[in-house]
Amino acid sequence: MLRVHSKDMTTTTTTTTTNQQDVPEALVGLLPSYWAHIPLLVAQIHDLHVINGFHCLPGSCIPVSRCCLVGCIVAYERKFSGSSFVLDDGTGLMDCIYWEDDQFRDALPALADESSETSLGVGIMVKVMGRLEGTLETGVSKREIRVSWCQPIHVGSHRRAAPFSLDTESRHVLKVAQHTHSSVQEVLEALGTHLQQQIVEQQDFPSADDTISAWRLFGVHCQCPSSYIKTDLLYCSCIATPESTDVKFCFRMKLLELLLNLADRDSLFYFQYRQLLEHQHHFDGIANHSNFNYLLLRTIGALRTDGIIALVDEDSDTYLLITYPTVLKPYVELLSSQSWEDSVIRSALQKNSPEFLRNVPKGKMQLVRRMLQEEIKKQQE
Secondary structure (H helix, E strand, C coil): CCCCCCCCCCCCEECCCCCCCCCCHHHHHHCHHHHCEEECCHHHHHCCEEECCEEECCCCCCECCEEEEEEEEEEEEEECCEEEEEEECCCCEEEEEECCCCCCCCCCCCCCCCCHHHCCCCCCEEEEEEEEEEEEECCEEEEEEEEEEEEECEECCEECCCCCCCCHHHHHHHHHHHHCCCCHHHHHHHHCHHHHHHHHHCCCCCCCCCCCCCHHHHCCCCCCCCCHHHHHCCCCHHHCCCCCCCCCCHHHHHHHHHHHHHCCCCCCCEEEHHHHHCCHHHHCCCCCCCCHHHHHHHHHHHHHHCCCEEEEECCCCEEEECCHHHHHHHHHHHHHCCCCCCHHHHHHHHHCCCHHHCCCCHHHHHHHHHHHHHHHHHHHC
């Protein structure tokens, strides 16, 4: 007999004495609830009452012998005679015994080898159907599930379309949330004093108006005001590479200001290093003549590292300014296009992204996709 013995994992429930009407033993076998796999939560299983040896739903004498659970495997043990695991569905833990004994008289030999895709393991979300078992020991009922059918909901990166819908896991989480009746104060106390204080004082949390989740790129602490630099370049000092010669990023922001003023918002903007030397007066009060060239070189290097500019021609020292409207947006639109005419270019870009986008953070590209989705949604409204 295969069983996972764990003091930390074993869950017990105190059996309560009820004055409910006794279960009619002669009619138990005729009740549909006794033979059906009733969808239950682990917490609901622990709340079942034992009347005349039958597990019954709370507040009634309706017997339950089989159930259906959805949860995540948090402990797993495999042996020759079968397997056992501990299932966590968000409301509690349940011991499950699977293929405990395949020598019983009704067992049939497998007609195909076991698929590796259906193998169980820790972290896999599964749907389980089985028989409810429980033993009474000193007033405590230890319940477990003798599994007759178990199927992973997610298998690696592959999502099964049947017999589960795409929102099986989401609907289960909502069901758990509806079952758990907790006050706001109880939830805050469970988070700890540090997070509780942040929530009460509304600190370090993104704005509810941030429908594109820009905080994922800029961070929850970002308080930089909206400007052309932030909207066109998706850039601010919060995510800028530090530079010891420009600690407060004054020179860098002034340079980006200059580049955006020189650029045409509707077309690609290329510039050369010597062009910037002609605009030294733009940096009056920030950099003097003696250290201007040094600051400019260091800042250009930092902007290349951050994916704001890209060197496209080393011989002529030509750079491309990577803005949202002229570079990032058209690139993501091309990748998302379903047009047959763009299929060749799209296939090439999917295999090898352009060199000038090599340093653009992945989080920024994800933000661009969310911005495009938001634009499409507004156009459809």
